Amino acid sequence: MQLGASKSLVLAVDDEPGVLESYKAILEDTCEVRTAGNGAEALDILAREDIHLVILDLRLPDIEGLEVLLRIKGMDEYVGVLVVTAVGDVKTAVRAMQAGASEYMVKPFDVETLQAVISRSLERQALMKEVLYLRSEVEGYHPFVDIVGRDEKMVEIFELIKRVADSDATVLITGESGTGKELIARAIHQQSHRLQRPFIAVNCTAIPEHLIESELFGHERGAFTGAVQRRIGKFELAHTGTLLLDEIGSMRLDMQTKLLRVLQEREIERVGGERTIKVDVRIVAATNADLRELVKTRDFRDDLYYRLNVIPIYVPPLRARKADIALLVHYFLDKFNRQFSRGVRGFSPAAMEALEAYDWPGNVRELENIVERLVVISKHEMIQLRELPLDLQSSHTPLVEQLDAEGYDLRKAVQQFEREYIRRVLEKTRWNQTAAARMLGIHRNTLLGKIEQLDLR
Numbered sequence: 429m430q431l432g433a434s435k436s437l438v439l440a441v442d443d444e445p446g447v448l449e450s451y452k453a454i455l456e457d458t459c460e461v462r463t464a465g466n467g468a469e470a471l472d473i474l475a476r477e478d479i480h481l482v483i484l485d486l487r488l489p490d491i492e493g494l495e496v497l498l499r500i501k502g503m504d505e506y507v508g509v510l511v512v513t514a515v516g517d518v519k520t521a522v523r524a525m526q527a528g529a530s531e532y533m534v535k536p537f538d539v540e541t542l543q544a545v546i547s548r549s550l551e552r553q554a555l556m557k558e559v560l561y562l563r564s565e566v567e568g569y570h571p572f573v574d575i576v577g578r579d580e581k582m583v584e585i586f587e588l589i590k591r592v593a594d595s596d597a598t599v600l601i602t603g604e605s606g607t608g609k610e611l612i613a614r615a616i617h618q619q620s621h622r623l624q625r626p627f628i629a630v631n632c633t634a635i636p637e638h639l640i641e642s643e644l645f646g647h648e649r650g651a652f653t654g655a656v657q658r659r660i661g662k663f664e665l666a667h668t669g670t671l672l673l674d675e676i677g678s679m680r681l682d683m684q685t686k687l688l689r690v691l692q693e694r695e696i697e698r699v700g701g702e703r704t705i706k707v708d709v710r711i712v713a714a715t716n717a718d719l720r721e722l723v724k725t726r727d728f729r730d731d732l733y734y735r736l737n738v739i740p741i742y743v744p745p746l747r748a749r750k751a752d753i754a755l756l757v758h759y760f761l762d763k764f765n766r767q768f769s770r771g772v773r774g775f776s777p778a779a780m781e782a783l784e785a786y787d788w789p790g791n792v793r794e795l796e797n798i799v800e801r802l803v804v805i806s807k808h809e810m811i812q813l814r815e816l817p818l819d820l821q822s823s824h825t826p827l828v829e830q831l832d833a834e835g836y837d838l839r840k841a842v843q844q845f846e847r848e849y850i851r852r853v854l855e856k857t858r859w860n861q862t863a864a865a866r867m868l869g870i871h872r873n874t875l876l877g878k879i880e881q882l883d884l885r
């Protein structure tokens with residue numbers, strides 16, 4: 429989560445001292461650069477330092493370049509390697525990519541290309557690291573559930589989960605469909621002392637109304653027509669564990685009354701039964717409805733609402749936490765590449781922009797489904813804008829195409845680019861102008877002037 433906190437460490441490997449000097453000169457401002465004149469030296473440095481990215485010329489005096497690449501990958505699977513090949517040596521480049529190189533460049537190249545490739549590689553590296561870090565963090569606490577997120581609001585939720593999981597306090601999770609409510613409920617269970625005990629989920633909308641009571645509390649044989657056998661309900665099944673009452677907003681009022689009583693007494697009666705059965709259950713409820721609104725319209729009991737709303741967790745929609753989009757995309761890419769043995773490496777910059785600009789009405793579930801489908805059907809290593817579903821493409825026409833449509837006035841184009849770029853940095857910093865000015869490398873007053881002049885906001 430400390431993205432960009434310190435300069436990235438880059439190792440440049442080339443047998444020409446002059447080339448190494450120019451790497452240093454070009455990258456010095458943005459990275460810390462180490463250099464090695466041959467393969468052995470490079471491996472030596474890698475063993476000692478936490479290198480983020482290696483620029484590797486494949487023609488080395490001592491060890492064969494591909495061999496060096498393989499050894500690097502053997503030492504650290506996640507280090508990025510940018511291989512450099514001579515003109516015309518496409519075969520070696522392809523082999524290097526198969527061996528795990530993340531990018532390749534053909535000599536000679538210009539400064540801008542190098543800088544662009546490096547910053548792209550480093551960004552991906554940082555995301556990978558972050559996914560790994562978060563995964564290990566998450567695994568430490570609950571080994572079965574992966575929740576990723578770096579947006580401040582999600583980090584707050586993770587911390588809240590940690591704090592409340594181990595109490596038996598009732599949690600009410602609200603948020604739009606597909607935001608991860610069930611995942612959070614599971615995380616709470618898995619971080620609690622009940623983790624070895626059952627986690628039972630009941631979806632209140634999926635059960636026919638006349639069966640919900642029996643579903644929750646069970647029934648005795650002969651309790652109603654069709655009750656040919658005794659049945660244990662979800663409350664009893666969840667005994668000593670956690671019960672997720674999903675879509676609680678759609679529960680009928682008479683059931684709400686019964687549920688409230690159970691929550692107060694902590695005991696149930698099976699339908700058609702005589703005895704009361706004590707249950708020890710941690711309750712987590714979830715809904716995408718606005719329960720307060722339902723309370724106002726008397727469709728939800730206020731006393732039940734207060735009993736459930738002991739610890740409220742609101743999961744924001746994905747469009748309100750744009751910082752999570754890239755992280756989730758890479759997380760799901762990784763997951764589905766593995767699941768389907770595919771080698772999709774990422775999204776083209778235009779495709780990624782479209783993903784970030786889209787407003788995701790189906791939230792994380794929609795994003796997950798789209799990435800899954802693309803990993804399965806894409807024919808490219810880098811998924812292209814045109815491969816995305818149409819509504820994603822149309823919500824986002826790349827800037828250059830927008831400009832194309834508006835004529836070719838250079839000043840206007842530059843201004844539009846500037847506007848778009850500043851807007852994006854401002855969004856990244858949540859309109860914190862001081863932070864944005866710092867990121868842009870301009871004075872805050874200059875930024876204020878631009879905001880005015882470019883009619884931002």
Ligand SMILES: Nc1ncnc2c1ncn2[C@@H]1O[C@H](COP(=O)(O)OP(=O)(O)OP(=O)(O)O)[C@@H](O)[C@H]1O
Binds near residue numbers: 575605716793
């Ligand atoms: N932060 C996240 N990290 C990883 N995967 C996530 C995250 N949030 C959601 N998902 C995935 O998205 C899908 C939808 O999540 P989930 O079922 O928890 O949503 P929900 O809020 O319960 O939706 P609904 O209201 O429709 O029931 C699941 O496959 C889940 O694993």
Ligand SMILES: [Mg+2]
Binds near residue numbers: 609610674714
């Ligand atoms: Mg759900």
